[in-house]
Amino acid sequence: MARIVAQPYMFPRIERWLALCRDHGIFITITSSYRSSEKQRRLYEAYLARGRKGLPAAAPGNSLHETGEAIDFAARFNPTYGSRRGTDAYTYAGRLAEAAGFRWGGRFTRRDPVHIDAGVPWWGGD
Numbered sequence: 001m002a003r004i005v006a007q008p009y010m011f012p013r014i015e016r017w018l019a020l021c022r023d024h025g026i027f028i029t030i031t032s033s034y035r036s037s038e039k040q041r042r043l044y045e046a047y048l049a050r051g052r053k054g055l056p057a058a059a060p061g062n063s064l065h066e067t068g069e070a071i072d073f074a075a076r077f078n079p080t081y082g083s084r085r086g087t088d089a090y091t092y093a094g095r096l097a098e099a100a101g102f103r104w105g106g107r108f109t110r111r112d113p114v115h116i117d118a119g120v121p122w123w124g125g126d
């Protein structure tokens with residue numbers, strides 16, 4: 001798992017979320033946390049270059065990754081845990097993140113199911 005770089009206040013929530021995922025048989029890999037504005041700019045330019053397709057990236061200066069208040073993740077079900085029909089691992093993990101106090105990007109207008117953050121729930125953007 002990548003080292004998590006985030007605001008100190010994020011960590012109790014992250015630990016609560018990871019414990020919930022563990023209890024529900026979901027494996028989580030953190031793929032991104034804090035990003036410099038330079039890194040965010042490169043991601044945003046790549047997003048524009050691919051015609052705004054795929055996972056969205058906010059313009060530099062507009063991402064909670066730049067303030068250490070957002071996490072991107074990969075999720076999969078633990079196959080030994082039993083089947084969970086009717087949902088996918090990202091939706092399941094996203095709902096558990098909401099239960100832990102995060103906002104889940106799967107509800108954004110530009111859907112970003114790999115993203116959770118500490119923003120207030122206004123369901124607007126990424």
Ligand SMILES: [Zn+2]
Nearest residue numbers: 070071072115
């Ligand atoms: Zn993100």
